[in-house]
Amino acid sequence: MLADQGVRSGWVSEGHGPDAVEAAIALDEPVLLIVDNASTHPQLVDLLTCLQTTAPSAVTVVLAARDFGDWWRSAQMRLPRKVLGLVVVDPDLQLPPAPTDPKGQQQVFEQARRAFGGDAAAAVQLTPAAAPSILLLQTAALLAATSTSAPRADPSVAIARLFTLEEARWQAASRHGGGIEDLRAAILLATLVGAATEADAEPLLLHHPGLAA
Known part of the structure; x- marks a missing residue:
């Protein structure tokens, strides 16, 4: 966990690109900012430019996207040369496969459950998945983190359960x-x-x- 290593982390929401960088730099400690769906982030160029024009800091920005194709080439054309020199693109970076053994699945599940804000003191046992994936394990972890009574989590029904909850929320709101x-x-x-x-x-x-x- 990054927090255990003294690194703060957070997601950069739309409309807060440069502000997020400036706030992270002001902390004067290691910070990891994650820009999800970077291909559609409206302030991406301003965010990266702000990072480069500020004094050297311990802030790292990670861009996540399905690919680094046309949208990234367009962004590069608008970025100052000094900014481009700081950018490292690794389009082949992929999540590791989900563990197939019960112990490994439990570890991944528990890390995700705590990252989603689950009670660290709670003991939630994961039912091992026959065909595990990171998506299944993290979905089960999300549901477990928002529940205070379930002693077990079953990834095989987690996605269906999540959609059921979302449908109920949709009807209510x-x-x-x-x-x-x-x-x-x-x-x-x-x-x-x-x-x-x-x-x-x-x-x-x-x-x-x-x-x-």
């Missing part, structure tokens, strides 16, 4: 009164079309009849 089919259509539409921000997404989703106001 939806301003449009849409049903489950509307939720599923919205997910499909968002996947196919995509949007950089929530404000950009809303008018796109409203084109779906079941979500129209």
